[in-house]
Amino acid sequence: MANGLDDVVAAETVLSDVDGLGGRLTIRGHSLLELAGRWSFSQVVRLLLDGFFDDLPGDAELAEKIGQARGEVFARLQPMLPSLVSLDIYSAMRAGMAFLPDGDTLEDALRLIAAPAVLTPALLRLQHGQTPVPPDVRAGHAGDMLRMLNGTAASPALAGAIDTYLVTVCDHGLNASTFATRVVASTQAGLTSAILAGLGALKGPLHGGAPGPVIEMLDAIAAHGDVAGWLRDEVAGGERIMGFGHRIYRVRDPRADVLKAVVRQLGAEGQTGRRLAFAEKVEQAALEVLRVAKPSRSLQTNVEFYTALLLEAAGFPKEAFSNVFAAGRVAGWIAHAREQQATGRLIRPQSRYVGPVPDLVA
Known part of the structure; x- marks a missing residue:
């Protein structure tokens, strides 16, 4: 038996390939070096989601829809934010996302992609006694996240740097959080349920908490x-x-x-x-x-x-680093969830019992 499922192939995917020996990362047929710093995060979101939603629009319209999703998330979740500030910033973000509808539409997906970028700055500001800054639905995703954090527009260089970061971490094979996401998606649960599983796995110090x-x-x-x-x-x-x-x-x-x-x-x-x-x-x-x-x-x-x-x-406190990681990775999780749902196969591995055996002889 492979310890930790090492080298066990648990899924076939079109989404990403991690070449551990060659040190290469491929995302839907593109190398990381081809994407990072050249494609915007919204363009890479479209790349990841292509084929998984019938109503997926083109690049420009999708960027607009992600902005609109930030506005919707803020309007929907702002009233409950004060009740979350006593939690650590990652748990507070995760709890806020749990209030989002558990559907499978493109709108559900875009709200989940928008949520970490909206909730993290708002909750950080509340924890420091500041008023949350509403999203600018016309702004770029990374730049708006920084504006909501600091209250002022980020420089193009800094906004571009965070945009490149979101692209760089958007997907990475069948890691622990992505596998957790696919397991839940395989039950035909909604996207929010699947993403919450990914968030739980990402929090650990051996994964996104590092x-x-x-x-x-x-x-x-x-x-x-x-x-x-x-x-x-x-x-x-x-x-x-x-x-x-x-x-x-x-x-x-x-x-x-x-x-x-x-x-x-x-x-x-x-x-x-x-x-x-x-x-x-x-x-x-x-x-x-x-x-x-x-x-x-x-x-x-x-x-x-x-x-x-x-x-x-960029001005994020170290306790919020995993939140920003999630802001990029949630796009990959959604693509994996939709890919898993399309196979219609429940993930149900076997275990080997190694505990004591009862004496069945009278």
């Missing part, structure tokens, strides 16, 4: 003063070095290079530039420490490392 601890690690190393020494002590103590290693990739995660370039484009000087320079120093030291300490394993930089730097530079 970028926040990267910031904590960088701060701890900076306070310690000895980069390599801190890393060696952590490895010797059996601790995980956050932002390194991946279940599938045996080479460098291609998303890490995309996001590193995005952070560099935001500015070589100032706080972001200094943070990047220090992070690169930590990255090189970590790769060497891991190479020496674990020579039988390939532990390379993964998407979490530079995700942390980018989202910090």
Whole structure:
């Protein structure tokens, strides 16, 4: 039996392929490098959803519909937001999304795609005693998310950087959250039920909950003063070095290079530039420490490392990093849910009982 279902093929998909040995990510026939920074998030949403909704419009109209969905989500959920602020930001976002209709229409899908971008800024502002900022339904998705967070329009460079991030994390094979989504979708439950399953899986620190601890690690190393020494002590103590290693990739995660370039484009000087320079120093030291300490394993930089730097530079607190991850990934989940529903097959694996056997002889 494969431990953790490693190498078990549980679905056939047209959506994405993760080449762990070659370090390549393909999304519906396009390489990540072809999409990131070249296609907008709304264009990639259309790419993912193509063939799964009969009424899917063209690029321009879909971008408008996503904006309208942000406005609808805000109007629908604003009254209940004060009751959610006592929760941690991720749980509050997830709870808010649970109030959305559990249907299978394109409108249901677009509300779910819009929801993390609307709920996360609104809830963060409420938690800091500020009034939520309503969406601008005519704005781009990433830029509007930043405007709702900070109360002012984001620079084109920063809006473009977050848009590229959403594209970069939109889908990634049959990871834990996507598999959870497909399991629920296979029961023919609605999209909201399926997406809530994905959100639950994404919260875990071995999946989407990992970028926040990267910031904590960088701060701890900076306070310690000895980069390599801190890393060696952590490895010797059996601790995980956050932002390194991946279940599938045996080479460098291609998303890490995309996001590193995005952070560099935001500015070589100032706080972001200094943070990047220090992070690169930590990255090189970590790769060497891991190479020496674990020579039988390939532990390379993964998407979490530079995700942390980018989202910090954009003004998101580290506890909300997984929310922004979800803002990109929910589009992929919806496509996987619709693909699974189209097969009509309930996911029902077997288990092997290894517990005690009752004595059936009288």
